[in-house]
Amino acid sequence: MPILRAQKEELVTRLISVLQDSRVSIIFAYKALNMKANDTLRTNAFNAGAKVKMVSNNLLKLILKGIGREMEIPSKQLAISYGFTDEVEAAKVLVEFAKETETLEVLGGWVDGNFFDASQVKTLATLPNKETLQAQLVGRLGGLIGSLAYSLNYPIQKFAFVIEAVKSAQPATAEAPKADLSAVATSEEGEATVETVENATPTDEQQTEKTQTEELEADSPDEVKEPDTVEEEAEVV
Template identity: 30%
Template structure:
């Protein structure tokens, strides 16, 4: 029975390691005090955004983090900690959890790992203010388009003036 228990723990550690390696953004939060209704709503919001939300034993997460050389998050793994894994976009989990924490004071952001770099709670709040990638791209394209549109407008005005003068 002891070896079976050990095998289960080793499998969980391997699962956590895989998720940590695969995720572009990982956010640790303390969820103690959330009621079932709030937790269900949070999980729904995260799932809709493609974020996986899990609760593991801290000792297993510590083992996985140490095996991956991510020692910096170990100090944040105290108490009831949940982990949100964002696979598509690095900051999506931070944004959703931060928004949720604004109206649900029981949820507290602890730390994040974004593309291998560790951030504390204050930095996670800053990360949460970064717009989604598609919004940033749209703004960039809009800033490229504006001067070209203005040039086209000016050239068209010159053309119309010349036509009127003829």
């Protein structure tokens, strides 16, 4: 049953809106695609987060014009596969199905608005999927974090080992020798003797007073000696 003009316009408008919001859209040509193969292709695309829509050449030109994209359209039966999540899985479904059945030919597509030719789409299909890339990224980040933690902790551990080695290498503290009490006593006696000698030596003031006293005694007259007897006293008279 042919599609009416209004239905065509509605289909073009809907696909323009969908392709503008999609993350990946791939155009491919198909031939001798029976009902079973068609169902298998759609199921595989659905499991990869994508959808498949068969369109005529004229409608495809209108759709590409509506989203501002250009591509050479061959005179073949064409279809569009588009997805919103993983561009790698969407490309892988078409490339693998084309190898297995030889009923598809990838022509090109867009990923995040960037055009990919047929060879680039095939290269995209060989990349790891999103989950694998995330796991690899987490593994590498974990390894980097572990290496960084080891690099930061190693100097501290090494310093602690050095401190422990220094403590282990230090000898036990020797006891201080007992003081010789006899030597101390002798020293104290010697100090006492010196102090006595120093005290026995007269000072300058004492020497001066002694000299003055001797001079006064020398200048004074001799004391009169009292007579021992009466006779001596009479004789004197």
